Amino acid sequence: MPTRLLSSSPVLVGCAGWSLPREQWPAFPLEGTHLQRYSARFPAVEINSSFYRPHRPATYAKWADSVPTGFRFSVKMPKQITHERRLHDCEGQVDEFLGQCSQLREKLGCLLIQLPPSLTFDNTQAEDFFKALRDRYQGHAVLEPRHPSWLAPQALALLEKERIASVAADPSPVPGGDQPAGWAGVRYYRLHGSPRIYYSAYEDAWLQRLTVLLKAAPDTPTWCIFDNTASGAATPDALRLLELLGDLNSHRWPVRP
Structure with missing residues (x-):
């Protein structure tokens, strides 16, 4: 199967x-798993299923082996940590989660x-959680808060x-949550669909x-x-955005006859 040119x-x-979606199949290679076909056109994916259930380390390793070198995964932290334990006393769960998704290796x-909408910012609790996370993981991490207290100065x-960067969400349930915030070393836009x-x-x-905003900080991941x-x-929204960014101009898959 042909491979996608790395994004410029x-x-x-x-x-x-x-x-x-079946109606989008003509825009992707005909052969391979859904992930292989997807990764032929897109440079990244967000794994949401990890929020609901754990995946075996071997599963993460298989996913990593099936995508191009430059492809990257974002992995959603389990709800047991964020919604059930609410960031409190969850070092064991963080260890388990990282032990699984770290099998993605450099990908x-x-x-x-x-975070759940009911979780308000508590400095001591948040500091303990982030310290425990950073003791174990040094890569990029982003927070999608859904209570306004998480966007207060402290x-x-x-x-x-x-x-830790704060997600720019659309639509955002909190004032100002549609703009990047927190650590400026990475930006993460999460688009849920609007108005519905x-x-x-x-x-x-x-x-x-959106394309103008995304191009505004070319040196920031x-x-x-x-x-x-x-x-x-x-x-189709993501494919159109890639086109607007210029990523599809040099390489297009043939459509299905």
Whole structure:
């Protein structure tokens, strides 16, 4: 199977999961697993299933071996850590999670920590959690807070200290949550679909404005993940964004006859 040319853009565009809607199949190679076909066009993916259930280390290793060299995975932290234990006394669960997803090796590009809306910022609890995480993992990590207290100055100062970026979400449940914040060493846009979350496709004019934002910091590693997967809108939206960024101009797959 042919391989995708590595992106010339610093933006890692992808979807939340690599399921390919049938109507989009002509845009991808005909052969291979869904992940192999997906990775022929996209440089990154966000693994959401890890939030709900653990995956064996061998599964992560298999995924890593099936994608091109420059491909990167973002992995969502389990809800047992974020929603059940609520970042408290969860070092054992963090060890277990990292022991699994670390089998992605150099293709582990980022950890996504999504918090429940009811979890307010507590400096001591947050500092203990991030310190425990950083003792074990030094790579990129981003936080998707859903309570406004996590965007207060004290919380943002802690994120900066621990090198944790705050996700720019659309739509955001908190004021200011649609803009990158926290540590500026990585940016992570997470697009859920608007006005109908998880379903709505983005208009082309909106994607064009997004393209300008994504190109504004060319030296900063930037992720852009489409999570509007419920109606299959994520895949065409992400393909269109890659086109706007210029990644598809030099290499296109032949469409199915």
